[in-house]
Amino acid sequence: MSKKNKSDIENDQVESAQAETVEVEEQVVEELTKEEKLEGELKQEKDKFLRLFAEFENYKRRTAKERIELFSTASEDVMKTLLPVLDDFERALTHIEDDKEAEELRKGVLLIYQKLVKTLEQKGLKLIEVNKGDTFNADNHEAITQIPAPTDDLKGKIIDIVEKGYLLGEKVIRFPKVVIGQ
Numbered sequence: 001m002s003k004k005n006k007s008d009i010e011n012d013q014v015e016s017a018q019a020e021t022v023e024v025e026e027q028v029v030e031e032l033t034k035e036e037k038l039e040g041e042l043k044q045e046k047d048k049f050l051r052l053f054a055e056f057e058n059y060k061r062r063t064a065k066e067r068i069e070l071f072s073t074a075s076e077d078v079m080k081t082l083l084p085v086l087d088d089f090e091r092a093l094t095h096i097e098d099d100k101e102a103e104e105l106r107k108g109v110l111l112i113y114q115k116l117v118k119t120l121e122q123k124g125l126k127l128i129e130v131n132k133g134d135t136f137n138a139d140n141h142e143a144i145t146q147i148p149a150p151t152d153d154l155k156g157k158i159i160d161i162v163e164k165g166y167l168l169g170e171k172v173i174r175f176p177k178v179v180i181g182q
Helices: 002-098 103-122
Strands: 125-128 142-147 158-163 165-168 171-174 177-181
Touching: 002 103, 002 165, 002 171, 103 125
Parallel strands: 142 177
Antiparallel strands: 125 165, 158 177, 165 171
């Protein structure tokens, strides 16, 4: 019996050692599982953070772009309303030049006109250069009417400029209105 007892004791010790090993392995597996869970959660949170950060950066870029467009659009409306005033000044100057008695009036109107043009140019308004005899381009000009060309070399070319065209920055706010020859 003492032999059995010894072997039973040894078996019990081996079994208890194996049980402890299994428990330790289960704890290690549990710890690894906890670590893996935490790592997975950390990766998810990092991913959420990066996506949120990228979305916020896109939002900042978009709002900055919209703000710039808003400023340019606001000045565009003001410029469009001032263009007829500019046209009226030009008409007044052409009519006053004929009258020799109104020299002082012409100087005053010219001074005001130049000041207005200078102020509008500082705000980004540019005149679109169009000359008589230039080739008509439907993308850059607005044809009001066609008349028979006085000479053959003026066919399809600009004969008269009715209204000047203007750019605000790089955008056309009014196309030049022209008469072309047939």
